[in-house]
Amino acid sequence: xxxxxxxxxxxxxxxxxxxxxxxxxxxxxxxxxxxxxxxxxxxxxxxxxxxxxxxxxxxxxxxxxxxxxxxxxxxxxxxxxxxxxxxxxxxxxxxxxxxxxxxxxxxxxxxxxxxxxxxxxxxxxxxxxxxxxxxxxxxxxxxxxxxxxxxxxxxxxxxxxxxxxxxxxxxxxxxxxxxxxxxxxxxxxxxxxxxxxxxxxxxxxxxxxxxxxxxxxxxxxxxxxxxxxxxxxxxxxxxxxxxxxxxxxxxxxxxxxxxxxxxxxxxxxxxxxxxxxxxxxxxxxxxxxxxx
Amino acid sequence: xxxxxxxxxxxxxxxxxxxxxxxxxxxxxxxxxxxxxxxxxxxxxxxxxxxxxxxxxxxxxxxxxxxxxxxxxxxxxxxxxxxxxxxxxxxxxxxxxxxxxxxxxxxxxxxxxxxxxxxxxxxxxxxxxxxxxxxxxxxxxxxxxxxxxxxxxxxxxxxxxxxxxxxxxxxxxxxxxxxxxxxxxxxxxxxxxxxxxxxxxxxxxxxxxxxxxxxxxxxxxxxxxxxxxxxxxxxxxxxxxxxxxxxxxxxxxxxxxxxxxxxxxxxxxxxxxxxxxxxxxxxxxxxxxxxxxxxxxxxxxxxxxxxxxxxxxxxxxxxxxxxxxxxxxxxxxxxxxxxxxxxxxxxxxxxxxxxxxxxxxxxxxxxxxxxxxxxxxxxxxxxx
Numbered sequence: 001x002x003x004x005x006x007x008x009x010x011x012x013x014x015x016x017x018x019x020x021x022x023x024x025x026x027x028x029x030x031x032x033x034x035x036x037x038x039x040x041x042x043x044x045x046x047x048x049x050x051x052x053x054x055x056x057x058x059x060x061x062x063x064x065x066x067x068x069x070x071x072x073x074x075x076x077x078x079x080x081x082x083x084x085x086x087x088x089x090x091x092x093x094x095x096x097x098x099x100x101x102x103x104x105x106x107x108x109x110x111x112x113x114x115x116x117x118x119x120x121x122x123x124x125x126x127x128x129x130x131x132x133x134x135x136x137x138x139x140x141x142x143x144x145x146x147x148x149x150x151x152x153x154x155x156x157x158x159x160x161x162x163x164x165x166x167x168x169x170x171x172x173x174x175x176x177x178x179x180x181x182x183x184x185x186x187x188x189x190x191x192x193x194x195x196x197x198x199x200x201x202x203x204x205x206x207x208x209x210x211x212x213x214x215x216x217x218x219x220x221x222x223x224x225x226x227x228x229x230x231x232x233x234x235x236x237x238x239x240x241x242x243x244x245x246x247x248x249x250x251x252x253x254x255x256x257x258x259x260x261x262x263x264x265x266x267x268x269x270x271x272x273x274x275x276x277x278x279x280x281x282x283x284x285x286x287x288x289x290x291x292x
Numbered sequence: 293x294x295x296x297x298x299x300x301x302x303x304x305x306x307x308x309x310x311x312x313x314x315x316x317x318x319x320x321x322x323x324x325x326x327x328x329x330x331x332x333x334x335x336x337x338x339x340x341x342x343x344x345x346x347x348x349x350x351x352x353x354x355x356x357x358x359x360x361x362x363x364x365x366x367x368x369x370x371x372x373x374x375x376x377x378x379x380x381x382x383x384x385x386x387x388x389x390x391x392x393x394x395x396x397x398x399x400x401x402x403x404x405x406x407x408x409x410x411x412x413x414x415x416x417x418x419x420x421x422x423x424x425x426x427x428x429x430x431x432x433x434x435x436x437x438x439x440x441x442x443x444x445x446x447x448x449x450x451x452x453x454x455x456x457x458x459x460x461x462x463x464x465x466x467x468x469x470x471x472x473x474x475x476x477x478x479x480x481x482x483x484x485x486x487x488x489x490x491x492x493x494x495x496x497x498x499x500x501x502x503x504x505x506x507x508x509x510x511x512x513x514x515x516x517x518x519x520x521x522x523x524x525x526x527x528x529x530x531x532x533x534x535x536x537x538x539x540x541x542x543x544x545x546x547x548x549x550x551x552x553x554x555x556x557x558x559x560x561x562x563x564x565x566x567x568x569x570x571x572x573x574x575x576x577x578x579x580x581x582x583x584x585x586x587x588x589x590x591x592x593x594x595x596x597x598x599x600x601x602x603x604x605x606x607x608x609x610x611x612x613x614x615x616x617x618x619x620x621x622x623x624x625x626x627x628x629x630x631x632x633x634x635x636x637x638x639x640x641x642x643x644x645x646x647x648x649x650x651x652x653x654x655x656x657x658x659x660x661x662x663x664x665x666x667x668x669x670x671x672x673x674x675x676x
Contacts, residue, residue, distance in 0.1 A: 136539065
C-alpha cells in the first residue's frame with residue numbers, strides 16, 4: 001500500500017509537468033485551432049534560458065523563473081508572428097506542417113548554439129524530503145505540483161474573469177464576429193502564445209530542477225505526452241489539460257512501477273488512440289462553445 | 293712483410309665490413325599509428341606521449357638486447373583509409389611491430405594489413421569486441437591492452453561479492469545499448485555463480501528516460517539488498533544516483549557501475565557531489581591505486597608529458613612494455629615477436645597483470661574506484 005501511494009506521488013510529479021505543458025497546447029488550440037507541435041521545444045528553450053540565467057547571470061530561483069518565462073514568452077510571440085500569422089488564412093494542414101518545421105528549427109538551432117551535449121541544470125534549490133507514514137515526498141515534487149496548480153488557477157481566472165479572457169473566448173468562438181465587436185484578434189492571439197510559452201518555460205525549469213539533465217531534444221517526448229494529455233482532458237479546455245496531465249503521469253508511472261518502463265510510452269499512445277475512437281472531444285469535452 | 297701487410301689490410305677490410313653489416317639493424321623500429329589530430333586526438337596524443345616515455349626509459353636502460361629502440365610515428369587523424377596507409381608505410385620501413393590505433397574503427401581497418409604482412413599491431417584502448425577478430429575467427433596479429441566492455445560485468449560481480457560482501461543485488465540498465473545489456477547479463481551470471489542472489493529481472497529502461505522514480509520505488513519495495521548495479525553511462529547513471537538517493541530505502545545502498553560512470557559530469561548529473569556516496573565504478577587505471585610501479589609511472593609521465601597520466605596513457609605504456617618483452621624474448625623477426633606476444637603471461641603492468649586469452653584479449657585485473665562525496669577516495673585492484 002505504501003508503495004502504491006509512493007507511486008501515485010511519483011506519478012503526480014511527472015503529471016504536473018505534463019499538465020503545465022498541456023496548458024499551452026490547449027490554449028493555442030482553443031483559440032486558433034492549431035496544434036503547436038513546437039510547444040515541446042519552447043519548453044526546452046525555457047529550460048536553457050533558466051540555466052543561463054542561473055549560471056551566467058547568477059540569478060536566484062524566482063528571478064530566473066520570471067526571466068525565463070518572460071524571455072520564452074517573447075520567443076513564443078516571435079514564432080507566432082514569423083511562422084504562424086502569415087498562414088492564418090491558409091489551410092490548417094499548412095499551419096500544422098509549419099509547426100513541425102518550427103519544432104525542428106528550434107531543436108537544431110539550440111544544438112547549433114549550445115552544442116549537442118547534455119547539461120546539468122544548476123541545483124539551486126537543495127532537495128529535501130519528508131517522510132509521511134512511510135511515504136517519501138520531495139520538496140521539489142511539492143514545488144512542481146503546487147506551481148502547476150497555482151498557474152492553472154491564475155490562467156482559469158484570466159480566461160473567465162478578465163476582459164482579455166473574454167476576448168480570448170470570443171476569438172475562440174467566432175473570429176470574424178469578434179472583430180466586428182471591436183476585439184483585436186491579432187493581439188489576443190499573440191498574448192495567448194505569450195502565456196502558453198511562459199507556462200512551458202516554467203515547466204522547463206521545473207524539469208531542469210527535478211530531473212537535472214537538459215539537452216536540445218528534451219522537449220520532444222514530453223511535448224508529445226502533453227499533447228496526449230491535452231486530448232485526453234479535452235483539447236481547448238483548461239481544467240481538462242490539467243486533469244489529462246495528471247492522468248497521463250499517473251498511468252505512465254503505474255505502468256513503469258508495476259509492469260515495465262519499456263511499455264509505458266506504448267500505453268500512453270494507446271490511450272490517445274482509444275480516446276480518439278471512443279470520445280474524440282476528451283474527458284471534459286462536452287460544451288463545444290466554451291473553448292479556450 | 294708484404295704478406296703481413298696484405299693480411300692486415302684484409303683483416304681490416306673484413307672487420308670494417310663486419311661493422312658495416314652490424315650497423316644497419318642497430319636500432320629496433322616500432323611504429324605508432326595513432327589519432328594525433330582530428331576529433332579523437334584526445335585519445336591518441338596521450339598514448340603517443342606514453343609510448344615516447346617508455347622508449348626513452350628502455351633506451352636509457354641500454355635498450356633491448358643492446359639495441360636502441362626507435363619510434364616511427366604516423367598520424368591517422370581517425371581516418372580509416374589513412375590508418376591503412378600508415379600501417380603499410382610502417383611495414384615497408386621495417387618496423388618490428390605497430391602500436392595503434394587508439395580507437396576501434398581505425399584498428400579494425402588496419403587488422404587485415406597486420407594479418408597480410410604478418411606484423412602485429414596492438415591497440416592500447418580499442419574496446420570493440422570485433423577489433424581482434426577477422427570475421428568469426430581471431431586475427432592472430434591484432435592484440436589489445438585494455439579489457440573489453442562485458443568483462444567489467446564479471447569483475448564488478450566479483451567486487452560486489454568479495455569486497456562489498458554483497459549477498460543480494462538488483463540490476464538496472466538501458467535496453468538500447470549492447471554495452472548495458474551485456475554488462476547486465478554478465479554481472480547477473482557471475483554474481484549468481486559467486487553465491488549471490490539477483491532480486492527480480494533486470495530493470496530495463498529506455499535511453500530517453502529521465503524519470504526513474506517508478507522503477508526505483510519498485511526496487512525499494514523488493515526489500516533489503518546490498519548492491520544496485522547500474523549498467524550505463526553517466527548521462528543516465530547520474531540521474532539514477534540522484535533519484536535513488538531521494539527514494540526511501542535507497543539512500544545509502546551501494547551503487548556499482550562500469551567505466552561509463554567515469555565522467556566529469558557525473559556529480560552534477562547526480563544533483564551534487566553530496567549525493568555521490570558509496571558509489572563504485574570499474575576502470576582501466578587509477579592514479580590513486582597503491583602500487584609502486586604505478587607511483588613511479590605517474591611521476592615519470594607527469595615529468596615528461598607535463599600532465600597527469602590518464603587510463604589511455606597507462607594502457608599505451610603497458611602495450612609498449614609488452615612489445616619490449618616480446619622483442620626481448622624473440623628478437624626482431626615480426627612473426628616470432630607475435631608468437632612471443634601471444635605467449636605473454638603474468639606481465640606486470642601499471643594497469644594490472646596481463647595474459648592473453650584465445651581471442652587476444654587481455655585477461656587482467658581491473659581497478660574499482662570508490663567515490664565519496666563525488667571524489668575518488670579509494671581504488672582497489674580486482675582480479676577476474
